[in-house]
Amino acid sequence: ASTLGESASAKGRYFGTAVAANHLGEAPYAATLNTEFNSVTPENEMKWDALEASRGSFTYGTADRIVSHAQSRGMKVRGHTLVWHSQLPGWVGSLGAGDLRTAMNNHITQVMRHYQGKIHSWDVVNEAFQDGSSGARRSSPFQDKLGNGFIEEAFRTARAADPAAKLCYNDYNTDGVNAKSNAVYAMVKDFKQRGVPIDCVGFQSHFNSQSPVPADYRQNLQRFADLGVDVQITELDIEGSGAAQASSYANVVQACLAVTRCTGITVWGVTDKYSWRASGTPLLFDGDYNKKPAYASTLAAL
Numbered sequence: 001a002s003t004l005g006e007s008a009s010a011k012g013r014y015f016g017t018a019v020a021a022n023h024l025g026e027a028p029y030a031a032t033l034n035t036e037f038n039s040v041t042p043e044n045e046m047k048w049d050a051l052e053a054s055r056g057s058f059t060y061g062t063a064d065r066i067v068s069h070a071q072s073r074g075m076k077v078r079g080h081t082l083v084w085h086s087q088l089p090g091w092v093g094s095l096g097a098g099d100l101r102t103a104m105n106n107h108i109t110q111v112m113r114h115y116q117g118k119i120h121s122w123d124v125v126n127e128a129f130q131d132g133s134s135g136a137r138r139s140s141p142f143q144d145k146l147g148n149g150f151i152e153e154a155f156r157t158a159r160a161a162d163p164a165a166k167l168c169y170n171d172y173n174t175d176g177v178n179a180k181s182n183a184v185y186a187m188v189k190d191f192k193q194r195g196v197p198i199d200c201v202g203f204q205s206h207f208n209s210q211s212p213v214p215a216d217y218r219q220n221l222q223r224f225a226d227l228g229v230d231v232q233i234t235e236l237d238i239e240g241s242g243a244a245q246a247s248s249y250a251n252v253v254q255a256c257l258a259v260t261r262c263t264g265i266t267v268w269g270v271t272d273k274y275s276w277r278a279s280g281t282p283l284l285f286d287g288d289y290n291k292k293p294a295y296a297s298t299l300a301a302l
């Protein structure tokens, strides 16, 4: 196969990218997206501040443009993200516990119903754990006011809202075996044992020289898969260039393919020029949409 999407598809996986609605009108951006990728994640357009900037008033237009673009071309869509401490409108943080619980459950229910049947996997909760050795939960309005149970409640509400969607927990710095991934692992194991609905775990996989692809990446993906959930690489980007970057991308692809339940890979953007890593070159296409060495190694590894 000659494209990332086709090659991944031949292996029973998808190969996706984060997409920003405001770039869809740029011809080479759309051409690269449409040619190479068969799944999209809205980069910002499905975050709480984009969909419900004021309480109870939902604005779906921009996210809908991405979903229509994908659907009309047979691409899958990942939903990102329902409950997250960041890109959260101020009004949410001002609520007391009772109203916050109602607002969280209403947000999940309204958004999932709007997109019912159009989204294969949802990041129900994003980044709820702290970095470092504590394995503790991160402070957020949800954690601070609702306590540890907010994650379970969010997943139960999500299952009721759209029983067909795969429900994922998504985080970063959980890509290798470490204290943070151990804490997520313990949560997923507990959820599976108690019948709390969870179907998948997303590994963001933002790598750089401080945080390279872990040597135990495959092993970590496998231990989660062994709990009975799918695993997905959800926001892949790798700082660097040339052969070193190419080899890291190939390692990531090989790790996913070695894990039967690793169902797909999403890179966090089409082109280096629009990467959220403003000064870096972490993606597969350069600023002129030329294929980089990392593109070639990724395609070869698929």
Ligand code: XIL
Pocket (backbone or CB within 6 Å): 043, 044, 126, 204, 235, 276
């Ligand atoms: C980033 C986007 O790429 C940026 O455009 C935005 O300004 C901030 O968020 N983890 C996540 C993503 O789950 O939603 C983040 O996306 C990157 C880190």
